Amino acid sequence: MIHLEHVSKWYAGRAAVEDLSFSVEEGEVVGFLGPNGAGKTTTMRIITGYMPPSEGRVEVAGFDPVEDPVAAKSRIGYLPESPPLYPEMSVLTYLTFVSDLKRVPRSQRTKQVEQAMERTGLTGVRHRLIGHLSKGYRQRVGIAQALLGEPPVLILDEPTVGLDPRQIIEIRELIRELAGSHTVLLSSHILPEVQALCQRVIIINRGRLVAEDRTENLSASKAGGRLELVVQAPAPAVAQRLEQVPEVAGVRILEPETGGQVRLQVDERPGMDARPAIFFALAEAQWPILELTRPRFSLEEVFMELVTQEPAEAGEGSA
Amino acid sequence: MSGLGTIYRKELRILLASPLSYVVAAVFLALGGYFFWLFLANTALASLSGYFGNSSIVLVFIVPVLTMRLWAEEEARGTAELLLTSPVSLGQVVVGKFLAVATLFAGILLLTVGYPLVLILRSDPHLPTILTSYLGFFLLGAAFLAVGLFTSTLTHHQVIAAVTGFGLLLLFWFIDLAAGSVTGTLRQVLLALSAFTHFEPFTRGLISAADVTYFLSVIAGFLFLAERNLERRLWG
Numbered sequence: 001m002i003h004l005e006h007v008s009k010w011y012a013g014r015a016a017v018e019d020l021s022f023s024v025e026e027g028e029v030v031g032f033l034g035p036n037g038a039g040k041t042t043t044m045r046i047i048t049g050y051m052p053p054s055e056g057r058v059e060v061a062g063f064d065p066v067e068d069p070v071a072a073k074s075r076i077g078y079l080p081e082s083p084p085l086y087p088e089m090s091v092l093t094y095l096t097f098v099s100d101l102k103r104v105p106r107s108q109r110t111k112q113v114e115q116a117m118e119r120t121g122l123t124g125v126r127h128r129l130i131g132h133l134s135k136g137y138r139q140r141v142g143i144a145q146a147l148l149g150e151p152p153v154l155i156l157d158e159p160t161v162g163l164d165p166r167q168i169i170e171i172r173e174l175i176r177e178l179a180g181s182h183t184v185l186l187s188s189h190i191l192p193e194v195q196a197l198c199q200r201v202i203i204i205n206r207g208r209l210v211a212e213d214r215t216e217n218l219s220a221s222k223a224g225g226r227l228e229l230v231v232q233a234p235a236p237a238v239a240q241r242l243e244q245v246p247e248v249a250g251v252r253i254l255e256p257e258t259g260g261q262v263r264l265q266v267d268e269r270p271g272m273d274a275r276p277a278i279f280f281a282l283a284e285a286q287w288p289i290l291e292l293t294r295p296r297f298s299l300e301e302v303f304m305e306l307v308t309q310e311p312a313e314a315g316e317g318s319a
Numbered sequence: 320m321s322g323l324g325t326i327y328r329k330e331l332r333i334l335l336a337s338p339l340s341y342v343v344a345a346v347f348l349a350l351g352g353y354f355f356w357l358f359l360a361n362t363a364l365a366s367l368s369g370y371f372g373n374s375s376i377v378l379v380f381i382v383p384v385l386t387m388r389l390w391a392e393e394e395a396r397g398t399a400e401l402l403l404t405s406p407v408s409l410g411q412v413v414v415g416k417f418l419a420v421a422t423l424f425a426g427i428l429l430l431t432v433g434y435p436l437v438l439i440l441r442s443d444p445h446l447p448t449i450l451t452s453y454l455g456f457f458l459l460g461a462a463f464l465a466v467g468l469f470t471s472t473l474t475h476h477q478v479i480a481a482v483t484g485f486g487l488l489l490l491f492w493f494i495d496l497a498a499g500s501v502t503g504t505l506r507q508v509l510l511a512l513s514a515f516t517h518f519e520p521f522t523r524g525l526i527s528a529a530d531v532t533y534f535l536s537v538i539a540g541f542l543f544l545a546e547r548n549l550e551r552r553l554w555g
């Protein structure tokens with residue numbers, strides 16, 4: 001549904017986005033993560049046709065936003081970083097205006113505006129001037145606006161920013177509800193949000209892609225090489241024995257022996273699963289394994305790791 | 320609903336909701352009332368030529384105030400992002416905005432209908448001249464509005480848009496003055512460029528194709544420049 005091929009955007013000689021390629025398939029909800037200034041907003045503006053890329057190609061729902069802007073734009077619902085509102089208009093007037101702008105047929109206009117207000121909880125403030133609304137409500141008007149015209153693709157730049165916790169839950173519910181019938185690309189720097197909503201995550205930093213994977217794989221992949229276990233055994237001896245297992249790269253005692261039990265952390269060699277070997281080794285020595293777990297890193301840890309690695313790598317590259 | 324019509328109605332709605340539009344209209348009408356009285360008191364002629372002559376200079380100052388927010392405000396509010404990611408063309412945005420502000424200007428002009436009415440009731444003015452004066456004044460104002468709309472696309476600061484607009488419109492005026500102090504071809508060129516040279520025949524009851532074409536060209540030219548400028552800003 002959304003395809004980017006080697007997209008770059010240059011501002012005054014500096015790359016805001018550099019050689020970015022990724023795809024979002026129909027019906028997917030994809031999280032777009034990155035620290036502030038990573039190029040998330042620029043990328044979204046390129047996808048929505050607000051600005052053309054300096055290099056590379058974009059395709060949305062089969063149309064190039066530069067070559068065929070009207071066709072591409074009429075298939076995208078876009079919530080910009082700051083909701084594009086006219087404070088002197090009432091909610092109803094504004095949403096009616098946006099429906100016209102998006103070429104919603106007259107016969108469907110009232111229905112779509114009502115539906116958008118209902119979904120975003122705006123029905124009660126329909127006649128209020130947007131300028132008199134709280135930040136949370138304004139954000140909701142911004143989201144309602146993106147739903148008009150029933151676009152198959154939704155691009156949401158920080159959809160829950162400025163909302164209180166209850167509103168955040170409501171908007172997340174709404175995005176989940178939309179997920180089935182829409183292709184959604186949403187940016188965020190709130191990681192649990194992305195974990196809760198998205199099937200897939202694209203992480204960029206300094207305008208470049210640093211990771212792209214399914215949310216669960218991304219959490220698993222970084223933890224792949226690490227196990228935690230509790231063994232009923234004398235601590236030094238069990239550590240020594242574990243180090244002899246070929247699949248094991250390193251052993252660390254996390255909690256020293258208490259009541260005959262020891263908690264250890266084991267690093268596996270890359271690409272290897274050490275669990276069966278550990279089981280047989282400890283069984284042979286008659287040391288019962290009480291617990292064996294593969295702790296999942298949170299997305300937050302993965303994110304921090306990927307994003308903080310980058311400058312070091314860049315430094316090596318130029319050296 | 321066409322994109323042009325949607326932009327037009329939205330822009331007119333915002334212009335009519337803005338206190339600035341009413342302040343501009345009030346200033347224009349108050350000064351106009353003064354000019355109308357002044358000309359009658361000094362000449363005792365049943366003519367609006369003095370009124371239109373003086374008001375054309377007022378236009379130089381009020382038009383940039385009407386047009387300064389047209390695009391600059393969309394940039395500052397972030398609503399440019401909505402307009403430019405919607406299935407409307409930049410041409411529709413520019414022309415829609417121009418027609419909206421021209422409608423407001425026509426509305427303000429309509430409020431001056433009292434002056435010719437007074438003349439008709441109390442005297443015997445030459446009606447065709449009054450009508451051509453109105454037409455010429457509207458064309459002059461519309462051309463200035465196009466210039467102001469163009470300067471609004473240069474920046475997201477409304478004041479900068481207005482000051483740039485004053486500058487360009489004053490230049491239109493000073494071209495006229497410069498033409499008085501040179502001779503030959505240069506004088507012909509300067510006169511041909513001057514908005515007031517092309518406006519003045521209308522106040523004497525003359526409509527010429529050349530004058531009408533001049534104003535329509537200025538409008539088309541500056542709307543084109545505005546559209547190009549928006550396009551360029553996006554690629555920047």
